[in-house]
Amino acid sequence: QAVDARPADPDLLANWGAAAWAAADTVSAVIAWQRAARLEPVAVDLQERLTSLPAGARGGVAEVPMIPASVLVLTAVSAWLLGWLLLAGIRLQRRRGGEAAWMGFASTASVFSLLLALGTGGAAAWGFRELDANGVLVVRRPETMRTAPGSEANAMGGVATGDVVRVEEAREGWLRVLHADGRRGWLPAGRTVPLVSPTVVR
Incomplete structure (x- = not known):
């Protein structure tokens, strides 16, 4: 009942899984720990619980990668915005007819930021796909x-x-x-x- 009321609480799911495992309810333990790990994939204790499950509940489609997808999204958005802000600053400086000393660094930094945004965005998309429990x-x-x-x-x-x-x-x-x-x-x-x-x- 508690998990039904708060289905996105990884700690509650982890406790439900532990109780189910102790009661020899393998199906409920797998469901609880898989769901908890997909909500909090970088939690080492949850990853350790998954390793105690039967072989058919580990690896392949059951694998929960330790990838902080939400953090990667935030990094991608921040890097994307920074890259375009730097490019806008360079363009504005050129319109004013100036060639400031920082423009070379800003140009390199903007390219790096945009590439970082694309890389982390792709990693986040992969992470969300792997963590998706649908199906x-x-x-x-x-x-x-x-x-x-x-x-x-x-x-x-x-x-x-x-x-x-x-x-x-x-x-x-x-x-x-x-x-x-x-x-x-x-x-x-x-x-x-x-x-x-x-x-x-x-």
């Missing part, structure tokens, strides 16, 4: 992965409770997913729960 699911109970939708399709190995997958396609109650270990196959939709679903897992 990420957790397997509720063991199931066989199939080569095509339908229980009659060829089996291609199993998935375990708590495994993390990302949805690529949905068809008639089946989901084509990318597993954390890199496998692609089909699972019944009812065997998974979204990472951003309500906190109570039944």
